[in-house]
Amino acid sequence: MSGLSPAVQAAVEAIEAGPSGPQVGAFFDLDGTLVAGYTAATFYGDRLRKGEVSAGEFVRTVITAVDGEVLGGDPTRVADVAFAALRGVSEETFADLGERLFLQKIAGTIRAEARALVRAHQRMGHTVAVASAATSYQIAPVARDLGIEHLVCTRLEVEDGVLTGRPVGAMLWGRHKASGTRAFAKEHDVSLEDSYAYGNGYEDVAFLSSVGHPVALNPHRGLRVAAQRLGWTVLDLRDPLTPSLAALGRTVAALGAMNTGAGAGLAVGLLTRDGRRGRNTAISLGSTLALTLTGVELAVLNADHLWSHRPAVFVVNHQSALDVLVMGSLLKEDFTVVAKKEARFDPRAMLGSVLIAPAFVDRSDSAQARAALDALVERIRGGTSLLIFPEGTRSVTPVLGPFRKGAFHLAVQCGVPIVPVVLRNTGELMWRRSKVVHPGVVDVCVLEPETDWTADNMNDKVAALHSRFAETLANWPEEDAG
Amino acid sequence: MTDDQQATDLERWTAAAAWSRRPALDPLETMTWRSERHPSRSGTSCTVIMLDREPDWERFREAHEWGTSLVRRLRQRVLDPAVPTTSPVWVDDHHFALDYHLRRRPVGGSGSMDDVLEVARQVALRPFDRSRPLWEGMLLTGLDGGGAAYVLKIHHALADSAGTVQLLSLLQSATRRHTPDKPVLPADEEQPATDTVQLARDGLRDNLVAAPRLAAQGLRAAASASLRPQTVLAETLRYAASVRRLAASLPAPPSPLLADRDGRSWRFLALSCPLADLQAAGRIGGGSLHDAFVAAFAGGLQRYHAAHGVSLEEISIRLRVSLDRAEDPMSGVRFAGAMIAAPAGIEDPADRIAAVRGEVLSLHTERALDAVRAVAPGIASLPSGVGAAVLGVGVAADASASTVQGPPRATYMAGAKVLGMYPFGSLPGVAMAATLLAHADLACIGVNVDELAVRDPEVLRTSLQDGLDEVAALGR
Numbered sequence: 003m004s005g006l007s008p009a010v011q012a013a014v015e016a017i018e019a020g021p022s023g024p025q026v027g028a029f030f031d032l033d034g035t036l037v038a039g040y041t042a043a044t045f046y047g048d049r050l051r052k053g054e055v056s057a058g059e060f061v062r063t064v065i066t067a068v069d070g071e072v073l074g075g076d077p078t079r080v081a082d083v084a085f086a087a088l089r090g091v092s093e094e095t096f097a098d099l100g101e102r103l104f105l106q107k108i109a110g111t112i113r114a115e116a117r118a119l120v121r122a123h124q125r126m127g128h129t130v131a132v133a134s135a136a137t138s139y140q141i142a143p144v145a146r147d148l149g150i151e152h153l154v155c156t157r158l159e160v161e162d163g164v165l166t167g168r169p170v171g172a173m174l175w176g177r178h179k180a181s182g183t184r185a186f187a188k189e190h191d192v193s194l195e196d197s198y199a200y201g202n203g204y205e206d207v208a209f210l211s212s213v214g215h216p217v218a219l220n221p222h223r224g225l226r227v228a229a230q231r232l233g234w235t236v237l238d239l240r241d242p243l244t245p246s247l248a249a250l251g252r253t254v255a256a257l258g259a260m261n262t263g264a265g266a267g268l269a270v271g272l273l274t275r276d277g278r279r280g281r282n283t284a285i286s287l288g289s290t291l292a293l294t295l296t297g298v299e300l301a302v303l304n305a306d307h308l309w310s311h312r313p314a315v316f317v318v319n320h321q322s323a324l325d326v327l328v329m330g331s332l333l334k335e336d337f338t339v340v341a342k343k344e345a346r347f348d349p350r351a352m353l354g355s356v357l358i359a360p361a362f363v364d365r366s367d368s369a370q371a372r373a374a375l376d377a378l379v380e381r382i383r384g385g386t387s388l389l390i391f392p393e394g395t396r397s398v399t400p401v402l403g404p405f406r407k408g409a410f411h412l413a414v415q416c417g418v419p420i421v422p423v424v425l426r427n428t429g430e431l432m433w434r435r436s437k438v439v440h441p442g443v444v445d446v447c448v449l450e451p452e453t454d455w456t457a458d459n460m461n462d463k464v465a466a467l468h469s470r471f472a473e474t475l476a477n478w479p480e481e482d483a484g
Numbered sequence: 485m486t487d488d489q490q491a492t493d494l495e496r497w498t499a500a501a502a503w504s505r506r507p508a509l510d511p512l513e514t515m516t517w518r519s520e521r522h523p524s525r526s527g528t529s530c531t532v533i534m535l536d537r538e539p540d541w542e543r544f545r546e547a548h549e550w551g552t553s554l555v556r557r558l559r560q561r562v563l564d565p566a567v568p569t570t571s572p573v574w575v576d577d578h579h580f581a582l583d584y585h586l587r588r589r590p591v592g593g594s595g596s597m598d599d600v601l602e603v604a605r606q607v608a609l610r611p612f613d614r615s616r617p618l619w620e621g622m623l624l625t626g627l628d629g630g631g632a633a634y635v636l637k638i639h640h641a642l643a644d645s646a647g648t649v650q651l652l653s654l655l656q657s658a659t660r661r662h663t664p665d666k667p668v669l670p671a672d673e674e675q676p677a678t679d680t681v682q683l684a685r686d687g688l689r690d691n692l693v694a695a696p697r698l699a700a701q702g703l704r705a706a707a708s709a710s711l712r713p714q715t716v717l718a719e720t721l722r723y724a725a726s727v728r729r730l731a732a733s734l735p736a737p738p739s740p741l742l743a744d745r746d747g748r749s750w751r752f753l754a755l756s757c758p759l760a761d762l763q764a765a766g767r768i769g770g771g772s773l774h775d776a777f778v779a780a781f782a783g784g785l786q787r788y789h790a791a792h793g794v795s796l797e798e799i800s801i802r803l804r805v806s807l808d809r810a811e812d813p814m815s816g817v818r819f820a821g822a823m824i825a826a827p828a829g830i831e832d833p834a835d836r837i838a839a840v841r842g843e844v845l846s847l848h849t850e851r852a853l854d855a856v857r858a859v860a861p862g863i864a865s866l867p868s869g870v871g872a873a874v875l876g877v878g879v880a881a882d883a884s885a886s887t888v889q890g891p892p893r894a895t896y897m898a899g900a901k902v903l904g905m906y907p908f909g910s911l912p913g914v915a916m917a918a919t920l921l922a923h924a925d926l927a928c929i930g931v932n933v934d935e936l937a938v939r940d941p942e943v944l945r946t947s948l949q950d951g952l953d954e955v956a957a958l959g960r
Contacts (some may be wrong), residue, residue, distance in 0.1 A: 008516065074729045208839070208845065226852070227848070232848060
């Protein structure tokens, strides 16, 4: 699970061994290539759920889709039906919908290894573009998340801020995507012969054949046959995990185990009349059991840094509810977290509350907040470490959010070091919006602890730390480096 | 003459002797043979070979005497069983008379290339005597400048255009001088039955013997299909969808200008350009020689339409696609015909070549690309009228384009140097058929035009030559 498959690793190395610079293009198809599945289906499903699809439109859509996809008719006509249904919708509303669906669904379908390919091209300074028959409303949030600036895509006609239900020119499908790509290359001085293109559909052959390095990515059957016949690279990326019954069962079992572990730990505490020892046993036992049962293993680099500086403030990037479990099983004892007051009554947090006695902060009451934080400072000085996620919230994708300063202020106030911990793929095993944990390996890299934080150097140091996180995520250190 | 050249000639002639020794017609050939309707669905192709001088007639005739004894097929005729219980077979024609098949006459007119093409067209439009060996050659003398031309008509059951060219390349010499001690055919081999009733009876017997095995095979297939009905249904649907995409609809709107046609009145045009330029243009567009040729052809058709006030964005062109790994039709063995929408409206020739390439390569995703091959055994056993009707099902492209590899170096026929070889195919539903033959350093293009569809062939010739020149200029 961790890192890239050997084939993808080889592809990345081949990119890095090739020419660099903006004259090399890298064109990525969207649906089925960068993301698993069809974004248009997500949009359509949303409209269906909201009752925005009339019976007539539904029947038309099904008939044209079946005709185009199964019976050998024109596969682009279903898009015409879909576009026509957008007539009269304000462009802003539709763009907002795109953003919302990205956060809710589409972000979780971006393939981690496709992201690695995009990054490899970006590191080489190539001109990276999404080339897709989808509309910009589907693509833009994905492209932004991947740091891709250029879109070669179907444009919808807008009059006075309202969609007319017609595309501008041809839909960028099949030959039109190929000619769109060639036009883009001409306009941006991109050498097609040196360029790369990635696509998955049988309609992508013309698009792929316009460049010197075509790659059939998770290709459909027709494209796979063609790619083999034409001697093109075929690359199969792993898909984002979708909840399986087995994974669900394991997750339920893990919740039970967490409670069992916690109960056992508390029993130990009661028996030995040592609350702290009981809590520590509970945390360690509970989180380790839970990870074992869900089939999650940890691959930790520089584990000794976890113990060399205690108490400390542990700063961790945040993608998943799994992060807390992972950190619990790593830190094992004598740590706590800051939680907002509302979480006190969250049933999932209650168990944790008993175990690690979080500092609950009431954001609406600054006096209470200050008092709670003062108490926290005392606890840290007394030997309890603090685990904090400086992004504040879980990100929907592995892209690092900005850091808030709270954690660093606390560290300065308490005079304790910062221990940065980078988690690579917890979001893949348990996506932000998922309630199910998938088995796999979580990559953990503990960076060098930093001790000399002052109020004066904080801004610079936070910025530097943020780039170290980003750098570590982009170029994961080798096993033997630790 | 060097020893090297002599060695290559001997090698080629040995290969010619081994050329196509199958006793029976394969299903595709059988289908062509049985459902032929001359001239609109004829299986005839015609090659015009331009020679720098008049070859000595006796030597020319003797070369044919020798060549037809070397390549046994040229002295064989097709024997069809009395009832179609089996494939037709090749049998030696005991009445073979070279003078029936090989003739000579002055070209007439002013002795120009156009006069040659006019004679070639008359030769091509005459149907074959199907009871004789399926080729006819005519040496045309009296060309202006002292040259001559050889018109070779050959039936598809004997060889398709690529096969004809291959055969011609094998038989032509690399030197002007006469080669004594040429190889000759080994002793006669066993002949299949020479009686149509006997052949039918043998076929019936073989079928009866094979029937239980075929029935068992069918039952096994049906049983295994019933175990996984969804997979079978899905496979069938996918195949049917592919057939529909390939055969049931034109990839581009039909040209209004070429709509009237019946394939009965032919007109031959010959064009040429430097081969290296066209090849270089193909590379610049990221494609092959064939892609460059189709792009040039489409560009020419756009010009022709523009000259008639019709704007042409794309046009359906039928071409040969390799069924093997190779993407270039000149370097494969198995082929299928398929249509593409050729991007006539793209102005930039390099961009047009890239677009053609994209269209051609896209065909490789179609699982039904080899459909004709797959159904050929079935159609071949149908009565000829039904077979012809089945073949006529589906839509026909406006034009067809194919590319064949000719001899890579200069060749000679009985001491006369070959200046160019122009192939002309038949017109099965298309308004014109263009064939490029790569010969030494020249791209020779023969275009067979339906005169009913193209009322002013001179404008077409100019337009096509301009399209060719434009693409060739890209590679210069």
